[in-house]
Amino acid sequence: xxxxxxxxxxxxxxxxxxxxxxxxxxxxxxxxxxxxxxxxxxxxxxxxxxxxxxxxxxxxxxxxxxxxxxxxxxxxxxxxxxxxxxxxxxxxxxxxxxxxxxxxxxxxxxxxxxxxxxxxxxxxxxxxxxxxxxxxxxxxxxxxxxxxxxxxxxxxxxxxxxxxxxxxxxxxxxxxxxxxxxxxxxxxxxxxxxxxxxxxxxxxxxxxxxxxxxxxxxxxxxxxxxxxxxxxxxxxxx
Amino acid sequence: xxxxxxxxxxxxxxxxxxxxxxxxxxxxxxxxxxxxxxxxxxxxxxxxxxxxxxxxxxxxxxxxxxxxxxxxxxxxxxxxxxxxxxxxxxxxxxxxxxxxxxxxxxxxxxxxxxxxxxxxxxxxxxxxxxxxxxxxxxxxxxxxxxxxxxxxxxxxxxxxxxxxxxxxxxxxxxxxxxxxxxxxxxxxxxxxxxxxxxxxxxxxxxxxxxxxxxxxxxxxxxxxxxxxxxxxxxxxxxxxxxxxxxxxxxxxxxxxxxxxxxxxxxxxxxxxxxxxxxxxxxxxxxxxxxxxxxxxxxxxxxxxxxxxxxxxxxxxxxxxxxxxxxxxxxxxxxxx
Numbered sequence: 001x002x003x004x005x006x007x008x009x010x011x012x013x014x015x016x017x018x019x020x021x022x023x024x025x026x027x028x029x030x031x032x033x034x035x036x037x038x039x040x041x042x043x044x045x046x047x048x049x050x051x052x053x054x055x056x057x058x059x060x061x062x063x064x065x066x067x068x069x070x071x072x073x074x075x076x077x078x079x080x081x082x083x084x085x086x087x088x089x090x091x092x093x094x095x096x097x098x099x100x101x102x103x104x105x106x107x108x109x110x111x112x113x114x115x116x117x118x119x120x121x122x123x124x125x126x127x128x129x130x131x132x133x134x135x136x137x138x139x140x141x142x143x144x145x146x147x148x149x150x151x152x153x154x155x156x157x158x159x160x161x162x163x164x165x166x167x168x169x170x171x172x173x174x175x176x177x178x179x180x181x182x183x184x185x186x187x188x189x190x191x192x193x194x195x196x197x198x199x200x201x202x203x204x205x206x207x208x209x210x211x212x213x214x215x216x217x218x219x220x221x222x223x224x225x226x227x228x229x230x231x232x233x234x235x236x237x238x
Numbered sequence: 239x240x241x242x243x244x245x246x247x248x249x250x251x252x253x254x255x256x257x258x259x260x261x262x263x264x265x266x267x268x269x270x271x272x273x274x275x276x277x278x279x280x281x282x283x284x285x286x287x288x289x290x291x292x293x294x295x296x297x298x299x300x301x302x303x304x305x306x307x308x309x310x311x312x313x314x315x316x317x318x319x320x321x322x323x324x325x326x327x328x329x330x331x332x333x334x335x336x337x338x339x340x341x342x343x344x345x346x347x348x349x350x351x352x353x354x355x356x357x358x359x360x361x362x363x364x365x366x367x368x369x370x371x372x373x374x375x376x377x378x379x380x381x382x383x384x385x386x387x388x389x390x391x392x393x394x395x396x397x398x399x400x401x402x403x404x405x406x407x408x409x410x411x412x413x414x415x416x417x418x419x420x421x422x423x424x425x426x427x428x429x430x431x432x433x434x435x436x437x438x439x440x441x442x443x444x445x446x447x448x449x450x451x452x453x454x455x456x457x458x459x460x461x462x463x464x465x466x467x468x469x470x471x472x473x474x475x476x477x478x479x480x481x482x483x484x485x486x487x488x489x490x491x492x493x494x495x496x497x498x499x500x501x502x503x504x505x506x507x508x509x510x511x512x513x514x515x516x517x518x519x520x521x522x523x524x525x526x527x528x529x530x531x532x533x534x535x536x537x538x539x540x541x542x543x544x545x546x547x548x549x550x551x552x553x554x555x556x557x558x559x560x561x562x563x564x565x566x567x568x569x570x571x572x573x574x
Contacts, residue, residue: 010362014348014355021350021389087346091405094309094340095363096332233312237272237303 003104007097011105019075019113026113028074032183033067033121041125044141045132055140061150063197067121068158069189072114076165077178079106080235085175090236099230103166103223110162111155118154149208156215161186163222170230173238260323262287262413262444263308268317270303277303280317281469285446285461287412290439292459293448294559296567299466301448302343305415308446309340322412336364339411343418345402349391353382353401356390357408364409376404379434396427403431413444420454432458456559470566478562484509484527487535488555491522492548501545502526507534522550 019025040063047055083089092102126147129138165182172178195201203211218225263285270277278300285291293301306312308321310331319326322337348356357376361369377383380400385393390401399422406414416435420428428451435445435458449455455462456475463472471478495501502511507528514523528534531554542549 004365006365007363010359013362014351014359017355018348018350086349087342087344088348089346090306090311090342090344091340091346091360091402092363093311094335094338094342095360095409096335096365097363098332232310236306236311 001098001100003098003101004096007095007101008105008108011092011097011102012109015079015106015109016112019109025075025078026117029071029113030117030121032070032073033117034124036067036070037064037121037125041128041132044129044137047134047137049134049136052134052136052140055137056143058197058199059146059203060141060197061146062193062203064122064125064150064193065153065157066186066190066193068114068118068154069161069186069193070183071117071121072110072158072162072165073182073186074179075110075113076107076162077169077172077182078175079110079166080169080230081172081175081178082169084173084235093232093236099232100223100227103170103226103230107159107162107166107222110165111159114158114162115155118158119151122150122154152212153208153215156212156219157189159219159222160215161189163219163226167226167229170226170235260287261285261320262289262323263291263319263321263446265304265308265319266317268304268307268319269315270300270307270312271315276300276467278465279468281465282317283463283469283472285413285444287444288439288442289460290435290445290447290458292455292462293446293465294450294452294455294462294563295465301465302417305340305342305417305446305448309338309415310334336409337411338413338415339406339409340415341402341406341417341419343421345398347390347398347401347405350389352387352389353377353393353404354386356401357405360405361408366408372408372410376407379407379437380404381430396423399423399431400427403434407438411443413446414438415446415448417448418450419447420449420451428454452558452560452563462559464563464566466567471562475559475562478559479557482562482565483557485529485531486555487526487528487531487538488514488551488553489524489526489538489542489549490551491524491542492550494522495524495542495545495547498524501541501547502538505534505537505541507537525555 044060080089083092126142129141133141164185165178168181168185169175169178172181192201196203261284265284266282268281269279281304293304295301303312307314308319308326310326313328314326321334324330324333324337326334348359351359354373354377357373358369361372366372374383377386380403382397382400382404385397390398393401399419403419406416419435420431423431432454435447438445447455447459459475461472461474462478464470473481498511502508502524507530509527509529511524511526514521514525526534526538535552535554539549539552
């Protein structure tokens with residue numbers, strides 16, 4: 001199957017234009033992760049310098065990987081259900097666009113603001129730790145390899161969350177329900193990152209690399225999984 | 239309304255092209271079931287290239303579902319069809335959609351984007367080789383060039399409808415499906431849409447028009463189909479009228495005729511007569527059934543004058559498409 005880059009780009013550009021006109025979408029995307037970061041940040045600020053050794057033995061930054069799982073929930077969930085709600089899906093689907101092109105365009109468009117918000121929240125968190133935590137605590141948390149790993153995993157997890165959100169959006173008529181379901185879907189990721197960050201699970205470097213490869217494969221092939229869920233007839237008639 | 243530019247033929251012929259006479263749309267025993275409910279059943283018809291074909295029926299008759307089926311959005315449950323020369327199958331969905339455009343009843347615009355941005359998106363979806371020219375031509379065609387920068391959300395319903403029409407023209411379609419294109423438009427705006435449809439027809443675009451406005455269908459359509467889940471009638475409006483209704487002449491005289499039977503009975507072109515009010519012509523108005531009005535009218539006039547009647551009026555009452563529709567659909571009413 002030949003996918004048209006031009007049609008994918010048309011959907012991508014249209015989505016970004018809509019985000020620009022509706023800044024509330026991006027603000028809403030940032031709210032939940034910001035709130036999610038406040039409590040751990042306060043906990044870290046309150047830690048005495050003596051806690052640094054214990055922190056070094058754990059992987060506290062992994063907790064922050066829950067953020068890219070949460071951020072795209074709104075936009076990804078709105079991607080198809082929102083078009084249905086405003087009756088714009090039918091005109092689009094009567095153009096030569098293929099289902100896969102539509103979904104890839106939607107997913108890539110959701111990726112950009114989600115990455116911006118995820119990296120921004122992560123950056124604010126790191127800055128706050130550097131500024132307000134005890135120097136030894138900050139040094140124990142802000143370790144180069146941990147930060148690099150975080151930076152690498154953010155897009156991988158973001159894309160996974162986007163595909164989950166788009167999949168939910170293709171099967172849900174109401175954008176509000178789709179958003180709620182997408183937020184629910186991010187809970188397992190939150191649970192895993194939380195138990196890992198408090199030391200219940202230890203992720204070694206080879207394990208992390210293997211997880212990254214698996215995530216990358218799932219991210220790249222995500223449209224192949226989601227496309228069969230996309231039924232034009234169901235979307236138009238129900 | 240201004241020109242739409244030259245049509246750009248698609249490269250390569252479609253697989254089933256059999257010559258100029260090949261229909262733009264051919265539907266054979268097409269059926270769509272939603273569970274146990276039939277949206278439409280056993281529908282067969284053909285639409286010629288360059289024809290304006292009206293599709294009429296009450297709400298819930300299956301008109302929009304047929305448009306969606308022919309537009310490759312919905313799969314038929316049974317039967318076959320071809321659109322723009324391609325068989326209506328999943329493999330040919332993209333080929334068909336390259337050659338058609340659908341204007342649904344709800345404009346479905348991106349309301350936060352401007353008129354031009356909406357059209358840019360769709361020109362790219364159609365992979366138009368000259369998007370700017372197509373956009374300008376489409377905007378000109380619906381007289382919206384001056385509003386191109388306006389956000390669609392700020393436009394009136396009528397203007398949104400025109401943007402949707404411009405969007406449908408972007409791809410220079412062979413077959414254009416218009417689902418209630420003048421719904422909610424004021425008479426002037428509706429008239430502009432009618433002029434545009436005539437212009438498209440002149441350029442050889444096949445138009446499949448669903449509408450509730452029977453006067454619109456009567457004015458614009460070469461042929462109409464009337465359906466209510468199943469196809470009830472199909473043909474030129476004139477054909478349907480003559481098929482359903484007896485041709486008549488309406489006569490009004492100053493005084494009632496003394497013996498109407500004696501006046502009309504012997505005329506070869508007259509099949510019979512009745513009074514308009516059921517009082518044996520007491521008000522001087524007679525409806526005369528005739529086989530050929532051009533032969534009967536002079537005969538009747540001579541007979542009336544010969545009987546000493548003062549003829550005030552003699553006319554051939556024209557049945558409207560609405561009369562045809564009501565005769566066929568009757569009080570079945572809508573299914574919605």
